[in-house]
Amino acid sequence: MPPKRSKSATSSAGSKGKGKGKRIQSPVHETKPGHPDDIFPLVLTSATQKLFGCCSDVDVTGERPYKLLKKDDVIKDFKTRAAVSDFSPVKQIVLDYPDDDLLLVFDRDFIYGQSFYLVLTPEAKERILNVAGSPEPETPQVFEDEAIKTPEPEPWISLGSEQEIEEESVRETREKLLFTYKLSEVRRKFGPPAVFSDSKTAVTGCPSCPDSRFSIKLMLRDFGCRAVPRLHSSNTQTKGKLTSDVSTQYTPREFSNEEKEEILRSESFLNFFEKVTSSMLKALQQETIMNVFVDRWKAMGTTSEDEYLSPEVPKHLMLFKVFTEEKYAKGKKISTFNWHPTLHGVIAVALTEKRTEDSPMFESEDSFIVFYSFSDSSHAQLLLECPGDIFAFEFCPSDPNIIVGGCRNGQVVLWDVSAHSIHLKGTQPGEKAPFNTATFDVDDHKEKNTPVVRYCAASPIENSHKAPITDVQWLPPTFEVTNRGLPVENKYNISTQVVTCSPDCSIMFWDVRVSNVNRSARKQSADQKAPYSFLNTFKHLVDTWRPFYKVSLPMIGTTGKYAPLKFCLEPYICVANHTAGATEAENENAVNSEVIPDFSQLRVPLAETLTPLEDVNTKLFIGTESGEIIYSDWKKVIDNSGSLESVKPLHCFNTHYWLVNTVQRSPFFKDIILTIGNWNFAIWKEGVTGGPIIVSPNSEQWCTVGCWSLTRPAILFIGKEDGSIEVWNLLEKMIEPVRVYAQVSNAKITCIKPWTSSKQNFLAVADELGMLCMFEMPKTLCVPSRNEISNLEKYFVVEEDRLQDRLRRKEQRAKEPKRMDCDKPLKLPVDEEQEYKNYLKLEEQILKGLGLLSATPESHTFSHTHL
Amino acid sequence: MLVEETLKRIQSQNGVQGIIIINSEGIPIKTTLDNASTVQYAGLIHQLVMKARSTVRDIDPQNDLTFLRIRSKKNEIMIAPDKDYFLIVIQNPSD
Numbered sequence: 001m002p003p004k005r006s007k008s009a010t011s012s013a014g015s016k017g018k019g020k021g022k023r024i025q026s027p028v029h030e031t032k033p034g035h036p037d038d039i040f041p042l043v044l045t046s047a048t049q050k051l052f053g054c055c056s057d058v059d060v061t062g063e064r065p066y067k068l069l070k071k072d073d074v075i076k077d078f079k080t081r082a083a084v085s086d087f088s089p090v091k092q093i094v095l096d097y098p099d100d101d102l103l104l105v106f107d108r109d110f111i112y113g114q115s116f117y118l119v120l121t122p123e124a125k126e127r128i129l130n131v132a133g134s135p136e137p138e139t140p141q142v143f144e145d146e147a148i149k150t151p152e153p154e155p156w157i158s159l160g161s162e163q164e165i166e167e168e169s170v171r172e173t174r175e176k177l178l179f180t181y182k183l184s185e186v187r188r189k190f191g192p193p194a195v196f197s198d199s200k201t202a203v204t205g206c207p208s209c210p211d212s213r214f215s216i217k218l219m220l221r222d223f224g225c226r227a228v229p230r231l232h233s234s235n236t237q238t239k240g241k242l243t244s245d246v247s248t249q250y251t252p253r254e255f256s257n258e259e260k261e262e263i264l265r266s267e268s269f270l271n272f273f274e275k276v277t278s279s280m281l282k283a284l285q286q287e288t289i290m291n292v293f294v295d296r297w298k299a300m301g302t303t304s305e306d307e308y309l310s311p312e313v314p315k316h317l318m319l320f321k322v323f324t325e326e327k328y329a330k331g332k333k334i335s336t337f338n339w340h341p342t343l344h345g346v347i348a349v350a351l352t353e354k355r356t357e358d359s360p361m362f363e364s365e366d367s368f369i370v371f372y373s374f375s376d377s378s379h380a381q382l383l384l385e386c387p388g389d390i391f392a393f394e395f396c397p398s399d400p401n402i403i404v405g406g407c408r409n410g411q412v413v414l415w416d417v418s419a420h421s422i423h424l425k426g427t428q429p430g431e432k433a434p435f436n437t438a439t440f441d442v443d444d445h446k447e448k449n450t451p452v453v454r455y456c457a458a459s460p461i462e463n464s465h466k467a468p469i470t471d472v473q474w475l476p477p478t479f480e481v482t483n484r485g486l487p488v489e490n491k492y493n494i495s496t497q498v499v500t501c502s503p504d505c506s507i508m509f510w511d512v513r514v515s516n517v518n519r520s521a522r523k524q525s526a527d528q529k530a531p532y533s534f535l536n537t538f539k540h541l542v543d544t545w546r547p548f549y550k551v552s553l554p555m556i557g558t559t560g561k562y563a564p565l566k567f568c569l570e571p572y573i574c575v576a577n578h579t580a581g582a583t584e585a586e587n588e589n590a591v592n593s594e595v596i597p598d599f600s601q602l603r604v605p606l607a608e609t610l611t612p613l614e615d616v617n618t619k620l621f622i623g624t625e626s627g628e629i630i631y632s633d634w635k636k637v638i639d640n641s642g643s644l645e646s647v648k649p650l651h652c653f654n655t656h657y658w659l660v661n662t663v664q665r666s667p668f669f670k671d672i673i674l675t676i677g678n679w680n681f682a683i684w685k686e687g688v689t690g691g692p693i694i695v696s697p698n699s700e701q702w703c704t705v706g707c708w709s710l711t712r713p714a715i716l717f718i719g720k721e722d723g724s725i726e727v728w729n730l731l732e733k734m735i736e737p738v739r740v741y742a743q744v745s746n747a748k749i750t751c752i753k754p755w756t757s758s759k760q761n762f763l764a765v766a767d768e769l770g771m772l773c774m775f776e777m778p779k780t781l782c783v784p785s786r787n788e789i790s791n792l793e794k795y796f797v798v799e800e801d802r803l804q805d806r807l808r809r810k811e812q813r814a815k816e817p818k819r820m821d822c823d824k825p826l827k828l829p830v831d832e833e834q835e836y837k838n839y840l841k842l843e844e845q846i847l848k849g850l851g852l853l854s855a856t857p858e859s860h861t862f863s864h865t866h867l
Numbered sequence: 868m869l870v871e872e873t874l875k876r877i878q879s880q881n882g883v884q885g886i887i888i889i890n891s892e893g894i895p896i897k898t899t900l901d902n903a904s905t906v907q908y909a910g911l912i913h914q915l916v917m918k919a920r921s922t923v924r925d926i927d928p929q930n931d932l933t934f935l936r937i938r939s940k941k942n943e944i945m946i947a948p949d950k951d952y953f954l955i956v957i958q959n960p961s962d
Contacts, residue, residue: 252909253893254906255894255896264896269951270870272954280877280956281877283945284956319882321882324899376879
C-alpha cells in the first residue's frame, strides 16, 4: 500500500471524525481510488456557485479551473445553510483546515466523478497549483491524470510545405474583366420581308474522314468454340412403298395395218396359232362344261327362290355375246336396233356416224344397217345400204322381209330382204345345214362378202320430212287409215302403212302400196329403170312416194308447234269378223312368211269402199323435243272453211325437261305408257288427264333410253349416259332402281331391247361405240313374281287416285284466294286513301314536334329527305 | 384364212367377250375389242405374263409357262403364251 493510501485513509478518517463510524463513505473511498485522497469531489448547486463566484464555465472554466475559496466563507455557508449546504460532506475537513484558502477545482471533464472537487490539504493545493503552472513529469500519478485528458491539438510547426502550396496554387492575379457587347441591326432594316435564296457557296457537306480506328485489322479476336462430334446418328422413316417405274409409256405402241397383215401372214405366227388354238379351245370348253371354282356352300343358299320375298336381282349381268362388226361398225355408234320378229338370233342394227357439231348435216356417206346373227358375232350377215344415217327403222309386222327406215335427211326408206331371207335363216344357230366350215372353204370369195341390199325405195326429199326422222312405226295390220285420217278396216290384214314423226313438227302417214293418185306419174316411173335396185318390190313408189296424210301439232295455248321425237300408237286388235270372206283371208294371211304379197299389185282401196272402224283409238302419245308429253288425236276436224285442220292436242304436260327419248306402251297393260326424258321417267295411264300417274325422281346421269321388260310387268330397264343400266321394279320402290349394272358399256347406251324365248331371255344393249352386247337375263328378272300383274294394276289405280286427289286439292286451293281477290279490289282503293291521309297527318305531327315543318306544302318532300 | 375362221370359232364359244393377239412386246396385232380396252389389256397382261413366266422358270429352269388363267368375279381371262406372241381370250363363265 502506498503511503498515500494510508494517508487518505487517515485523512478521510480524520475528516470524518471517527473513521469507523462512517463506514459508508470509507469503503467508497477505498473502492474508488479514482481520485487521490486529498481531494474531494463536490457537487455545487448553481446557488452555491453564485454565492462563491464559481459558476461553471463563467468564473471557472476548463482553462482556469482553480478557485480559491475563503475558509471563512465556507464556514459562514455552513452556518447559514447547515445541512443543505453543498460543503456539508467536507465540513469537518474545512473546519480542521489549517489554511485560509481552500482550493476548489472545476472538474470539467468529471475526472473525479463530480463537477468540482475540493482540495483537502494545503500541500495538495500547492501541488496542484504548481502542476497547473507547469507540467511535472515526475509524479506518474499526475501523468496518469493527464493521460486521461484528450490530447489537445499542438500548434502547427511550419516545415516549409506552405511555400510549395503557395507555388502551386492558382490565384486570380487580377479581377475578371467584363466586356459587354451590344449588337443590333440598323433600325431601318427592321421589318421588311425576309428574302430567302440559295446560298452561293456549294453545299458543304461533312465528308467523312477515314477513321484510322476502323482500318485497323483485327488480328486477334476472342470467340468461344465448342467441340461437336463428327459422328451423328439419326433415323427417319419413309413410306414403305418404293415406287419405281417398271415401264412408262405415254402413247401405246401400235402397229400399222400393213404391219399387222404381215405379221398375220408370217410363218412364226401361224405356228404359234396352231399350237395355241387347241389348248385355248379346250380351256374355253372346260369353262362352259363346268365351273371348277364354284363355291358350293354359297351356291346352296341362293338356289331356293323365296316366294314371299322378291328374289334378289344378281349383281352382274351375264354377258352372252358381243356383236361388233370390224369393217362397218368401227368408229360408229348404234342409233337403234331391232330384233328380227321371226328369226331367232338375228338382230338388225342401225349404225350411224358419230357426228360432231361441225360436220355438215346432209353429207351422204355410206351408212348401213347391219344384220347380226348369234352364230357369228363379229361379222355381219347382211348389210342394208342407206342413203343416210338411220335413226329409226322397223320390220314390217306382217312381212319381216320389209323394213322401213327413217333417215337423217328426212327421207323414208324401204328395203326388201326377201332374197336373203334364206341366208338369214341359215345363219340361225341350231340350223345345221349352211353353217359349215367346209362350205365356207369351198365357196369362193363372193360368198364371204357380206351381201349388201340397197334400198328399194326412198321418198323424194321434197315430200319427206324436213328434219331427221326420229320414229317410224308400222300401223298394225288390223286397220288402215284413209287419206282423211279416218281409221278403216284393213281387208288384207297386212301392214301397209307407216307412220313417221320428225322434229319438223309433223307426223306423216305413208302407204307402201300403189296410190290412186298420180297414175300418170306412175306410168312414167315404170318406164324408168330403177337404178341399182335388184328388186322391183317398191318400184311403184320410186320418185312418187308421198305421205297421204299429215298431222301437225299446234301448241296448246300459244302459237307454234310441238316437235315430236317419239310416239306411241295403240295397237288395235280387230275383234269382229267383218265379212265372211275374211276368215279365208285370215287363214291365208296367217301363213305370212310364206306368201309375200306383191305390193306392186296392191292398190290403196278407195276410202269409200271400206267400212270405218269406230272403236279404233286414234290418239297418240307423243314425246317432244322440249320434254312435253302430248296426247293428241290424229283425226282432223273440219273447221269453218270446210278443210281439214289438225286438232289441237288434248293434253300436254311438261314432265320431262328436255328431249324425250322413249315412249313405249307396256306389253302387259294396254293403257300404261312409259315415257323417258333426259332426267326422269314417267308412267302415264291413258284416260287419266291430270298428268303422269308416276314420275320417277330425277337422276344424276342422263337417261338415254329405256324399255319395259317383256316378261315381268313391273320391271323397267333404263340405259344411262355413262354406260350403266338401271333396273327399276315398280312394285318394290320408286325412289331408286332395284339394281344398277354399272359400266355395262364404256359409252352412252343408245338402245335397249329385251327378247324372250321359251328357253332364254336376252337383253340386248347397244352403245355409242358400235358394240352390241347381249346379256342373258337372270331368272329373277324374267320370272314374274306371284300376282305381279294384279299387284301392279292395283298400284296403278292407287297412283291414279292419288293424282286425282292432288289435282282436286290444287283446284280448291286455286279457287279460294280467287274469292278473296274478288273482294279486295273493291275495298282497297277506299282503304288506301284513308290510310294515306292518316299517314300524312301523322307525318305533320312528327315534323311539327321536331320543328322541321315548313309552311309551304311543296317543301313537304324536302322534309322527307331531311328526316 | 385359217386365222380368221379359227378366231371365229373361238369367238362363237359361249360367253366370249373378246380376243386379243399381242406380240412379245405387248403390241396388239389383232383384236375384237375397241382400241382403248385392247391397249389396256395388252399392256397389263403382257407384264403379268412376263412375271409369271419368270416365276416358273426361276423355280425350275427347265420349266416353262404354257397357259395362264385369271379368274375374276365378272369374267375369266385366258392367256396362251408362246415365244413370240400371246393369245388372250376374255370369257364370261357360265355360272
